[in-house]
Amino acid sequence: MAVPKRKMSRSNTRHRRSAWKAIAPSLVTCVNPACGAQHLPHRACGNCGQYGAKSSRRQVL
């Protein structure tokens, strides 16, 4: 069975883990005037559940 030959040094471990970075998603402001929450673009607003441009907004959830 394959086993590690050497102990992984703390330096190598931390060096590897330092590459795990989270990227903040770009958000848009909900067009619903009563809501105004931030949500992912091209997705329904998680706060009010509406989707669409100002002219064609509709309740999705």
Added chain:
Amino acid sequence: MPTPKKGARLGGSPAHQRLILANLATDLFRYGRITTTESKARTLRPHAEKLITKAKKAHLGENPLAQRREVLKTIRDKGVVHVLFTEIAPTFAERPGGYTRITKLGPRKGDNAPMAVIEIVTEEYVAKAVTTPAATKADEKPAAAEETPAEESTEETTDEAAAEETPAEESTEAAADESTDEKTEGDKA
């Protein structure tokens, strides 16, 4: 039937995928709107729309019993089939396709799967104002006029390719190669 997609099926096997799609379609027609993963919604859409098309044809009096039996092969609930044929199909009498709508939601808690809502379109169908291509081209500025000959040449090549493919019944691959060659030549010219 849509051609099976390459790669992994929903659920792992073709039979499981068929069952998943049948169950999703049944629930879509039962509730009008279901929340599922985006990939399932995208796979479900053509299946569900083809079922609606069958119901629509039956509504127009085109072999209604056969259409109903075809749909019953997928949707095993007779009540749902009845609703589809008597309530859903008549609302789509005017609409030329596009009976369902997918709206993306955020990722799901738990496994971060991208979710979506697929729903039956309930809005009244409004035909888009028919704009003739000539009128729109005339409206556009001379910058667009440069594009018109290129478009015409591509149309000609496609016509030629179609004309060639019909008599040549040998290897379709060879015909396809010829047509692609012609297209590239047409683009260069």
